[in-house]
Amino acid sequence: MLNFKMIKTVYIYTYGCQMNVHDSEKMLGILSENGYRTAEKPEEADLIIFNTCAIREKAEQKFFSQLGRTKLLKKKRQDLKIAVAGCVAQDAKDNIIKKAPFVDFVLGPQNIHLISDLVSEKNTRTSFEENPDIAYKEYITKRDSSIKAWVSIMYGCNNFCSYCIVPYTRGREISRPSNRILSEIRQLHENGYKEVTLLGQNVNSYMSDIDFTGLLRKIDLININRVRFVTSHPRDLSDDLIRAISELKSVCEHLHLPIQSGSDRILDLMNRGYSYSEYIEKINMLRELMPGIAITSDIITGFPGETDEDYMLTVKALEEIEFDGIFAFKFSPRKGTKAFGMSKHLPDNVKTERLNHILKIQEDITYKKNKMIERTIQEILVEGHSETDKNMLVGRTRTNKIVTIPDLQENVGSFVKAKIQTARRHSLYGINIHSGRILN
Ligand code: 5AD
Numbered sequence: 035m036l037n038f039k040m041i042k043t044v045y046i047y048t049y050g051c052q053m054n055v056h057d058s059e060k061m062l063g064i065l066s067e068n069g070y071r072t073a074e075k076p077e078e079a080d081l082i083i084f085n086t087c088a089i090r091e092k093a094e095q096k097f098f099s100q101l102g103r104t105k106l107l108k109k110k111r112q113d114l115k116i117a118v119a120g121c122v123a124q125d126a127k128d129n130i131i132k133k134a135p136f137v138d139f140v141l142g143p144q145n146i147h148l149i150s151d152l153v154s155e156k157n158t159r160t161s162f163e164e165n166p167d168i169a170y171k172e173y174i175t176k177r178d179s180s181i182k183a184w185v186s187i188m189y190g191c192n193n194f195c196s197y198c199i200v201p202y203t204r205g206r207e208i209s210r211p212s213n214r215i216l217s218e219i220r221q222l223h224e225n226g227y228k229e230v231t232l233l234g235q236n237v238n239s240y241m242s243d244i245d246f247t248g249l250l251r252k253i254d255l256i257n258i259n260r261v262r263f264v265t266s267h268p269r270d271l272s273d274d275l276i277r278a279i280s281e282l283k284s285v286c287e288h289l290h291l292p293i294q295s296g297s298d299r300i301l302d303l304m305n306r307g308y309s310y311s312e313y314i315e316k317i318n319m320l321r322e323l324m325p326g327i328a329i330t331s332d333i334i335t336g337f338p339g340e341t342d343e344d345y346m347l348t349v350k351a352l353e354e355i356e357f358d359g360i361f362a363f364k365f366s367p368r369k370g371t372k373a374f375g376m377s378k379h380l381p382d383n384v385k386t387e388r389l390n391h392i393l394k395i396q397e398d399i400t401y402k403k404n405k406m407i408e409r410t411i412q413e414i415l416v417e418g419h420s421e422t423d424k425n426m427l428v429g430r431t432r433t434n435k436i437v438t439i440p441d442l443q444e445n446v447g448s449f450v451k452a453k454i455q456t457a458r459r460h461s462l463y464g465i466n467i468h469s470g471r472i473l474n
């Protein structure tokens with residue numbers, strides 16, 4: 035039993051990608067083993083952790099302005115401890131302390147296992163060492179959901195896309211042993227989890243005793259209902275993997291496959307390792323084998339030297355491919371990356387104009403795609419109540435589309451068959467046709 039007085043509380047701000055969300059779950063797991071519980075609000079916490087993202091300047095600014103506000107809390111309460119973790123920590127290292135001397139601990143994403151050691155120290159501590167053991171560590175994880183779980187399968191990235199800071203902050207690519215991944219998923223299945231998402235910067239270059247296709251085949255035997263994975267690199271998406279996705283029952287019919295640009299010249303400058311026609315070939319094969327598959331993507335607008343022609347090729351790509359959804363970003367120069375030093379950086383207004391135009395085009399395509407599944411029957415995994423209407427439930431299709439359905443007292447975590455009635459721009463509305471109770 036923990037002594038009540040020993041119990042401390044922690045509040046985590048998490049920025050950025052799923053990897054960070056899961057790293058926060060790991061830090062919470064480690065800290066709860068060491069007597070911490072989660073605080074509802076930062077004002078109530080003994081320890082505040084910022085799990086930061088450095089991928090774009092905007093994410094970094096968001097963190098720094100929140101850190102500035104937190105300084106006021108620290109002024110009021112000297113015993114409050116502040117830790118900065120994640121990619122900004124790794125990138126800025128000791129400069130964080132120079133810039134914000136009220137910060138107590140700084141640790142990079144490869145060193146999150148040290149969080150409990152760090153916070154037990156009286157003095158300021160930092161940790162940024164490259165940690166090749168990261169793939170062999172087991173983490174006690176405090177998961178946010180009891181239905182869907184993130185599972186790390188690899189760490190770091192070797193791709194060095196010319197715009198990207200991740201290889202510098204998360205280090206070299208390293209895969210976790212397959213037996214560890216499989217036993218974690220078996221355990222999740224036994225604990226009632228319905229969905230796992232395999233995490234890595236480039237999951238399809240996973241390589242341990244087996245490759246990524248082999249791993250998916252073994253995971254499929256566990257019989258967990260849904261398996262997803264992010265992120266895939268088009269260059270490493272083999273025919274064998276496409277076939278495996280189409281054959282394996284548990285693997286969901288959704289693929290996030292970042293294209294970044296439709297121009298071969300820009301793709302080359304980005305060091306992406308594929309051409310537009312090679313990308314299209316993969317899409318064609320995916321759709322041939324799985325006509326209902328949803329494909330989503332990432333786009334960067336205004337990469338250095340992107341001409342109107344290059345940009346129009348990206349627009350053409352969107353119109354030709356018709357993604358189910360995209361995440362689009364303005365190019366953000368990151369110090370230390372190759373693109374930072376390239377010539378012909380574009381003015382912000384051009385990047386913004388292109389971004390807004392692309393988002394507008396995609397909005398109509400997403401709507402059209404959503405319309406196409408009206409009147410179809412979809413399996414929905416119920417995730418919780420709608421935030422705006424407590425009489426409605428929200429869940430996702432296997433293709434990862436959000437669907438709202440009436441609450442007929444289904445349990446969170448159950449599967450409901452629903453007929454899609456209405457497609458909206460960003461969501462779908464369905465009617466339960468079977469959920470243990472059959473409707474007239
Ligand atoms: N500027 C803008 N977008 C970026 N991304 C990565 N680095 C940058 C950058 N410097 C985008 C890519 C990637 C996604 C996770 O973030 O599209 O796929």
Ligand code: SF4
Nearest residue numbers: 191193194195198200
């Ligand atoms: Fe960055 Fe490219 Fe690695 Fe993705 S694959 S993390 S975009 S370097």
